Amino acid sequence: MPELPEVETIRAGLARHTKGRRIVQVRGNGSRLIRNNPQGMEDLHAHLVDAQIRAVRRRGKFMWLELAGSDFALVIHLGMSGQVRVGQQDMETLERHEHVRLVLDDGKIVSFVDPRTFGHLTICMLTPDTTGRLIPAIMDSVAPDPFEDVPADTFTSAMARTSRFVKSVLLDQSIVSGIGNIYADEALFRAGLHGTVRAKNLAPKEALTVINAARDVMGEALKVGGTSFDALYVNTEGDPGYFERSLRVYGRAGEDCLECGTIVEREVIGGRSHFFCRRCQPPPAV
């Protein structure tokens, strides 16, 4: 569910509440939300209890808590339905779909809520990536996102080398991270490209245009707190985002294209809905 703007909104809220705080208690319901840690909750306890949160960082749709004096971080991925909620009142029992709870030294509680449990939490060692940035080791195949200060050809050189559909490439987190189904379609609409155009058939300038479009639309969404279709996406305070009203194609099948009036269509690419305007984004000749 959450894509880069939603994850960044949550990261910022989490940082505001937790930076510099010490974790005094960790509780969980033993769910499958904890991944890649054989000891499950024991690993969380071992690394988090008494740890001080130094920073909350993000790349793409992943975020992680950096801990003072530790080479390990708590990695958070929200999957389709994950939420991070910050509250004041600790209660005996966890709420429905609340899988892990951190209690901080100022009494605040941080809850990881996820109805569909496609998200995950992992204690993971930090290691330098190819650019020298410290990232969790489990993210070694996650590419930088469009907001990172990386060389201009970071994304486009990989795009030029694959014959896959451009839509699938935008969703591939090992090529460019942070883009999900909504913003992929919005970026393709802005770039005037149909999702089944082959990535390697794009001129370098076109490839850059679509990446820049993704960055622009995600930046605009971030300003209004992200996109909420329903109660599944809310920020750390429980509030929704307001970008849905600014979507130009996503979810608009059967409605008029806002640019040319042609009826917006929906088809499936790689198992995901693709919303597009046939006139603004001509499908390639087969």
Next chain:
DNA sequence: ATGGGCTCCTGATGGC
């Protein structure tokens, strides 16, 4: 190498 299908889950929605 690539794409399609299927999987992990719960919940919202719409048709009958």
Next chain:
DNA sequence: TGCCATCAGGAGCCCA
């Protein structure tokens, strides 16, 4: 009102 099918913002796996 209720039941059932369909769909969903992610991502990894297997197979052809």
